[in-house]
Amino acid sequence: MPKVSHRGSTMPDSPIRKLDKYASEAKERGIKVIHLNIGQPDIASHPAALKAIAEYTSEILAYTPSPGIMDLRIQMAKYYNRMDIRVAPENILVMAGGSEALCFTMMSIFDEGDELIAPEPLYANFLAFAHMAGATLVPVSSDIHSGFELPHVSRFEEKIGPRTKAILLCNPSNPTGYVYSQAELHDIAQLVLKHDLFLIVDEVYREFFYGEVNIMSALNLESLEQHVIVCDSASKRFSLCGVRLGNVVCRNKAVLDTINKYSQARLSAPLMAQVAGIAAYKAEGSYFEEIRKTYRKRRDYLHSRLCGIPGVVAPLPEGAFYIMARLPVADTEAFCKWLLTDFSLNGYTLMMAPASGFYITPGQGREEVRLAYVLDESAIDIAMNCLEKALETYRLLEPVTDTVYLI
Numbered sequence: 001m002p003k004v005s006h007r008g009s010t011m012p013d014s015p016i017r018k019l020d021k022y023a024s025e026a027k028e029r030g031i032k033v034i035h036l037n038i039g040q041p042d043i044a045s046h047p048a049a050l051k052a053i054a055e056y057t058s059e060i061l062a063y064t065p066s067p068g069i070m071d072l073r074i075q076m077a078k079y080y081n082r083m084d085i086r087v088a089p090e091n092i093l094v095m096a097g098g099s100e101a102l103c104f105t106m107m108s109i110f111d112e113g114d115e116l117i118a119p120e121p122l123y124a125n126f127l128a129f130a131h132m133a134g135a136t137l138v139p140v141s142s143d144i145h146s147g148f149e150l151p152h153v154s155r156f157e158e159k160i161g162p163r164t165k166a167i168l169l170c171n172p173s174n175p176t177g178y179v180y181s182q183a184e185l186h187d188i189a190q191l192v193l194k195h196d197l198f199l200i201v202d203e204v205y206r207e208f209f210y211g212e213v214n215i216m217s218a219l220n221l222e223s224l225e226q227h228v229i230v231c232d233s234a235s236k237r238f239s240l241c242g243v244r245l246g247n248v249v250c251r252n253k254a255v256l257d258t259i260n261k262y263s264q265a266r267l268s269a270p271l272m273a274q275v276a277g278i279a280a281y282k283a284e285g286s287y288f289e290e291i292r293k294t295y296r297k298r299r300d301y302l303h304s305r306l307c308g309i310p311g312v313v314a315p316l317p318e319g320a321f322y323i324m325a326r327l328p329v330a331d332t333e334a335f336c337k338w339l340l341t342d343f344s345l346n347g348y349t350l351m352m353a354p355a356s357g358f359y360i361t362p363g364q365g366r367e368e369v370r371l372a373y374v375l376d377e378s379a380i381d382i383a384m385n386c387l388e389k390a391l392e393t394y395r396l397l398e399p400v401t402d403t404v405y406l407i
């Protein structure tokens with residue numbers, strides 16, 4: 001029988017979808033599963049985007065230019081300019097989602113065997129994209145007890161070797177919700193300059209911050225014009241996950257030209273995504289104010305409920321819409337599976353993402369889960385009632401460990 005490639009067979013599975021079949025089986029048994037495992041917001045898509053799609057009339061739904069429709073690149077550049085990020089339409093390439101932006105970026109800067117360094121826990125698909133590009137992701141562990149702040153730059157520097165090509169950050173971070181400070185970004189910038197590396201920053205959650213200070217874009221780091229590549233997306237920004245719209249922003253012409261060759265090979269980004277994007281980026285307005293309030297309320301509610309459960313440790317995140325929590329169980333993957341196969345409370349259970357899949361270092365994150373607060377407080381309330389009860393029950397079933405949880 002013909003065989004699949006080594007590259008394909010060693011491609012990592014998505015840890016977020018690993019438990020999907022148990023969720024489907026629970027639903028078949030009539031149990032309502034509350035999904036806090038995945039970042040699919042329940043917020044209505046930007047109305048201007050919906051309207052533009054509904055009103056689009058054309059005899060032919062044609063290909064578009066490989067770098068993206070110029071009007072969209074102009075609207076995107078205006079959006080960045082409104083955020084005090086000085087870029088031109090020529091610095092922007094339109095992609096089929098932030099995923100394609102990350103994938104083409106990595107394909108464009110790495111050769112087989114190159115390395116990139118990133119703080120863990122990290123967005124699990126970074127691993128998949130690095131794998132596709134033949135690169136190895138080298139982790140620097142951050143810690144739940146310091147709220148997942150950026151590990152000291154010396155820990156990054158220790159990992160730099162002859163094959164290191166880039167440092168990768170996600171700001172605000174999925175899965176931790178951590179927002180990197182200007183000081184942290186400046187420290188990383190110095191390191192990037194010193195070792196002449198690329199700095200890839202995933203800023204798809206740029207609007208989702210709950211503190212007083214705006215997120216600093218890596219595009220505003222001084223002297224890094226040739227080093228920084230920002231991967232971005234309309235998925236979360238305008239709740240347009242399904243249209244598949246993202247982009248790369250970069251001032252390095254060689255990088256843009258290389259990425260554009262991948263864009264040419266896939267011909268064009270989706271037409272209707274770009275139609276929706278032009279309208280959303282043009283209209284934007286005060287759209288985020290309400291959304292930010294909504295998420296902040298959800299974050300505060302979920303966090304207070306988690307902190308009220310004995311043995312649970314959960315730092316308050318400043319951005320994105322995820323909370324990482326340590327639970328008083330030895331293996332959250334087994335616990336999350338058990339929640340779907342063996343537990344229900346008043347006909348409900350909850351689904352969370354076991355955190356070990358967000359770490360590269362073996363054994364890390366086994367007691368942690370990621371929860372996405374993409375549902376309203378009434379759903380979070382039911383989910384937290386389930387979690388509280390489930391932990392009580394599970395502790396009686398699980399062999400006692402000597403871990404101390406009183407932090």
Ligand SMILES: Cc1ncc(COP(=O)(O)O)c(C=O)c1O
Nearest residue numbers: 097098099123174204233235246
């Ligand atoms: C950090 C991060 N980057 C990229 C993506 C991919 O976004 P897109 O839907 O635009 O492909 C996601 C999606 O969840 C994400 O969380």
